[in-house]
Amino acid sequence: MQNIFELTAVDLYPEIMNIYGDRGNILYFKYRASMYGIELKIENISLKNSFNPDCTDIIFMGGGQDAEQALIYEYFIKNCKDMLKKALNANKVMLAVCGSYQLLCDYYKSSDNKIVKGISLFNAYTESKRPRLTGNIAIKFNDVIAVGFENHGGRTYLEKKQESFGTVLYGSGNNGDDKTEGARTNNFFGTYLHGSFLPKNFMFCDYLIDIALKNRYDMALDEIIEINGIKPIDNVFETNARRDIRELRGII
Numbered sequence: 001m002q003n004i005f006e007l008t009a010v011d012l013y014p015e016i017m018n019i020y021g022d023r024g025n026i027l028y029f030k031y032r033a034s035m036y037g038i039e040l041k042i043e044n045i046s047l048k049n050s051f052n053p054d055c056t057d058i059i060f061m062g063g064g065q066d067a068e069q070a071l072i073y074e075y076f077i078k079n080c081k082d083m084l085k086k087a088l089n090a091n092k093v094m095l096a097v098c099g100s101y102q103l104l105c106d107y108y109k110s111s112d113n114k115i116v117k118g119i120s121l122f123n124a125y126t127e128s129k130r131p132r133l134t135g136n137i138a139i140k141f142n143d144v145i146a147v148g149f150e151n152h153g154g155r156t157y158l159e160k161k162q163e164s165f166g167t168v169l170y171g172s173g174n175n176g177d178d179k180t181e182g183a184r185t186n187n188f189f190g191t192y193l194h195g196s197f198l199p200k201n202f203m204f205c206d207y208l209i210d211i212a213l214k215n216r217y218d219m220a221l222d223e224i225i226e227i228n229g230i231k232p233i234d235n236v237f238e239t240n241a242r243r244d245i246r247e248l249r250g251i252i
């Protein structure tokens with residue numbers, strides 16, 4: 001009989017911050033966790049609401065065009081800024097994609113030259129320029145090659161001391177110049193990878209679940225796999241989805 005472990009997650013503004021399949025990330029978190037006998041409870045956070053970082057293990061926020069970023073901005077700053085800072089300092093896990101990644105930086109200069117002040121959890125800034133950076137992308141994070149799709153006008157520049165999420169192997173990443181992609185502070189990850197990201201990068205999903213379990217239960221995913229007698233997952237769909245990205249053949 002499996003021991004059911006529980007994790008909780010929040011999805012910030014899923015009705016608005018959700019493009020290029022981003023919603024698939026939180027659904028895949030739930031599916032992947034369930035494969036290990038872990039029940040992931042998801043709470044959708046809407047504009048007027050906030051969340052309690054003490055009762056949250058994983059935070060997700062998807063991307064959004066300039067209009068969506070402007071729509072959520074006041075609520076995001078008013079209701080979520082302090083909660084996110086508290087969660088970051090408590091080593092909680094966050095995955096922020098593209099438009100939300102940009103709002104976790106110092107500022108975003110949008111395509112109409114408006115400066116949108118971010119919440120500075122990443123020491124970086126973004127300026128929108130033409131042409132947009134679009135297409136398939138592959139990056140290296142630790143020993144993992146992560147793949148996805150990017151479409152952004154913003155060019156993000158990391159300050160010296162800011163750790164990137166990965167190194168670009170194919171595609172543009174943060175700015176198409178310095179080969180950095182995304183950013184990482186504690187267990188907060190910002191990335192430009194849409195797609196959706198996690199189903200094509202299941203090993204990174206396991207990595208995030210492992211961090212959340214260590215925070216919550218002081219137990220590693222491997223221990224729970226052993227306790228629950230979980231057989232190795234075949235990842236056939238996920239692996240085929242990666243392989244189907246023709247441009248990246250030879251890289252992955």
Ligand code: GLN
Pocket residue numbers: 019062063064065066069097098099100102128151152153154155
């Ligand atoms: N509006 C931002 C940009 O263009 C983010 C876009 C996105 O989330 N894909 O850079």
